[in-house]
Amino acid sequence: MFHIEYITFLVADFDTAYHAILGRLALTKFMVVPHYSYLVLKMPAPRGVLSLQANLTVSYDCEKESLALVKAFDLSARMEAYLTESKKVPEEAQEIPMMEAPQKATKAKETKEVSLGLTDSTKTMRSGPT
Structure with a gap:
């Protein structure tokens, strides 16, 4: 029945x-x-x-799929908003400024000799350009 x-x-x-x-x-x-x-x-x-x-497993999988759909739709909506806002910015303001190459560090022109030991004056180190 x-x-x-x-x-x-x-x-x-x-x-x-x-x-x-x-x-x-x-x-x-x-x-x-x-x-x-x-x-x-x-x-x-x-x-x-x-x-x-x-079925708990199927229900959990459906919930994960729903969350993925919501994230995708949210991302899509935000991307549209960003695209609309970017079209309002004038083209000259969208250009990426070119940066100048960094300057080379200046090298020392003279060599200095520095003593390493307090009691032995023969132990020295030479410092200067390579």
């Missing part, structure tokens, strides 16, 4: 990880009790309570 109920719903053409989104009216019509923690929908049936259980 089975029971058929017809409901009217709208189909929206957009990317989502979910197959169906039931609103409060649909849940009320079928007297559904959702248990979000256990991913179970319970509703009365002619021979007791009908339980519809979801």
